[in-house]
Amino acid sequence: MIKSKTPFSILDYVYKIYHKDAGKMLIHTGTISWILSSAAQIFGIMINDKIPKEQKMFLIPQEFADAVFNILSFYIVTCSFTGVAAKMVNTGKWLPSNVKNYLIKNGFKDKIGKFGFNILKDAKLTGRAKRSFELYKNGIGVLAFTAGSILSCNVITPLSRNKYASARQQQNLASLNNPNPALQNPQTHREKAKAVIHHKYMQAFMNRGDLKI
Amino acid sequence: MSNLSVKPLFSYGRKASRWLFDKLPSVELKNGKVLNGIKWAGQHISSPQNRVILGATALMSQPFIDLHNRNVDEETRKVSAARTVAKILAGTTTGFFVRYYTIKAVDAFTHNPIKARNIMQSLLFPKKIINPTIKGMQQYRLALGTYISLIVMLFTNFLIDAPLTKILTNFFVKKVKDYENNKIDTHIMEPQTQINSPEKKEEKTSNNPFIAHPSMDTFLNRKEAK
Numbered sequence: 001m002i003k004s005k006t007p008f009s010i011l012d013y014v015y016k017i018y019h020k021d022a023g024k025m026l027i028h029t030g031t032i033s034w035i036l037s038s039a040a041q042i043f044g045i046m047i048n049d050k051i052p053k054e055q056k057m058f059l060i061p062q063e064f065a066d067a068v069f070n071i072l073s074f075y076i077v078t079c080s081f082t083g084v085a086a087k088m089v090n091t092g093k094w095l096p097s098n099v100k101n102y103l104i105k106n107g108f109k110d111k112i113g114k115f116g117f118n119i120l121k122d123a124k125l126t127g128r129a130k131r132s133f134e135l136y137k138n139g140i141g142v143l144a145f146t147a148g149s150i151l152s153c154n155v156i157t158p159l160s161r162n163k164y165a166s167a168r169q170q171q172n173l174a175s176l177n178n179p180n181p182a183l184q185n186p187q188t189h190r191e192k193a194k195a196v197i198h199h200k201y202m203q204a205f206m207n208r209g210d211l212k213i
Numbered sequence: 214m215s216n217l218s219v220k221p222l223f224s225y226g227r228k229a230s231r232w233l234f235d236k237l238p239s240v241e242l243k244n245g246k247v248l249n250g251i252k253w254a255g256q257h258i259s260s261p262q263n264r265v266i267l268g269a270t271a272l273m274s275q276p277f278i279d280l281h282n283r284n285v286d287e288e289t290r291k292v293s294a295a296r297t298v299a300k301i302l303a304g305t306t307t308g309f310f311v312r313y314y315t316i317k318a319v320d321a322f323t324h325n326p327i328k329a330r331n332i333m334q335s336l337l338f339p340k341k342i343i344n345p346t347i348k349g350m351q352q353y354r355l356a357l358g359t360y361i362s363l364i365v366m367l368f369t370n371f372l373i374d375a376p377l378t379k380i381l382t383n384f385f386v387k388k389v390k391d392y393e394n395n396k397i398d399t400h401i402m403e404p405q406t407q408i409n410s411p412e413k414k415e416e417k418t419s420n421n422p423f424i425a426h427p428s429m430d431t432f433l434n435r436k437e438a439k
Contacts, residue, residue, distance in 0.1 A: 009341070011337060011338070011339040011340070011357070012339045012340065012341040012342055014339070014353060014356055014357050014360070015339040015342050015345060015349065015350075015353045016342070017356075018352050018353060018355075018356035019345070019346070019348075019349030019350070019352050019353050020349065020352065021352075022255060022258075022259060022352055022355065025259075025260075025352065025355065025356040025359065026259070026260060026263060029260055029356070029359045029360060029363060030260075032360075032363055033363055033366070036363055036366070036367055037370060040367055040370050040371065044371070087234075091234075092239070093234075093237060093239050093240065094239075094240045094242070095239075095240070095241055095242065096241075096242045096248050097241050097242060097243045100241055112239065113235070113237075113239040114235055115230075115231040115234045115235055116231075132252075135252040135255055135256070136248065136251055136252060136255075137255075138252075138255030138256070139250075139251035139252045139253070139254045139255030139256075140251060140255075141255065142254050142255050142258050142263075143251065143254050143258075145263070146254075146258065146263060146266055146267075149263070149267060150266070150267060150270045153267055153271065154267065154270050154271045154274045154275055155274060155278075158274070158275050158278045158279070158297075159278055162278065162279065162282045162284070162293075163284070166282060166284030166285050167284070170284070
């Protein structure tokens with residue numbers, strides 16, 4: 001037998017966390033992918049020589065705020081979907097008939113579907129019923145994640161992003177028509193940062209979409 | 214201070230949610246096809262497949278959301294929708310292939326040390342886990358492969374996604390404009406004056422490095438002129 005000499009204890013950790021729950025893995029990697037793509041956007045601004053320092057002072061927090069909104073929307077919506085689905089399955093609200101029959105046979109008829117009931121802990125399934133339940137639970141988790149991520153990434157985020165971007169665009173166009181005299185000759189860093197957002201090229205740059213990893 | 218405690222509120226909330234939950238109807242799944250479908254989803258839908266599902270549904274929703282955004286003018290809507298389609302196509306294609314092949318690569322390095330021919334084949338095998346199950350290992354490979362693919366995608370995002378999105382956006386915008394010009398040619402019969410207008414010329418000569426397509430620039434210039 002050849003023993004693995006790998007030094008990575010993180011591998012054991014990954015196995016422990018994800019070996020039963022595919023939905024959890026999808027949520028974690030999905031959230032991390034949003035974080036990384038946002039970090040890539042911020043890094044892209046930071047290393048872009050064509051953007052002056054004053055503009056970066058505005059763009060980096062702007063990108064950061066955009067990222068926080070996207071990440072929170074994704075995490076909250078998908079977590080809610082998977083959490084509710086898991087609760088429904090664990091308590092026995094949504095059950096395959098063979099598992100339900102097994103529970104009834106073992107005297108859990110009154111507890112099925114009750115808030116405090118947990119099939120895995122209380123009923124201690126064995127054999128075929130356990131395998132069937134785990135596969136079913138895993139499938140529901142993945143489907144709930146998929147539904148949640150479709151809702152958050154393809155409906156909530158684009159709708160709110162469009163609304164936010166258009167509101168900002170209109171606000172800046174209004175200020176272009178009625179320019180603030182203080183911003184014509186900016187003195188402080190704060191005024192300089194405010195002045196650059198009125199620049200038309202900056203508007204186009206700021207209103208572009210994110211790149212989702 | 215005890216009178217101001219929020220604990221009773223939480224307690225009432227918990228009781229209410231428990232009562233509501235218990236009142237929800239129970240669902241018993243008897244249909245074998247549905248059950249098998251759910252189990253199949255759990256085993257076979259992982260991050261690459263999920264990326265494709267998200268991409269396909271994004272194509273069905275996001276361009277229409279952009280096209281019906283009444284807060285911006287029509288030209289901006291079209292450019293925005295074209296960019297969205299381009300972004301989805303580029304992101305989904307790259308995302309799927311990177312995830313898929315990274316997971317495949319992880320498979321090659323997660324053989325059981327008992328069966329491995331050399332150390333490399335079990336390099337990424339979790340060494341402290343006693344008797345890992347086959348299904349557990351399957352999920353582990355997917356999780357580890359997805360995590361590694363995220364690191365890979367930090368580079369592909371810049372090297373492939375961004376340039377591809379820009380190319381596709383320009384392609385789609387050009388297609389839409391060509392289609393509109395042909396439409397004007399056949400129905401309204403006044404295309405030349407529009408095509409040769411100063412605004413259109415300005416679009417072609419714009420060299421702004423920050424924007425995907427010059428029509429955004431034109432839109433802003435027009436608003437400014439007003």
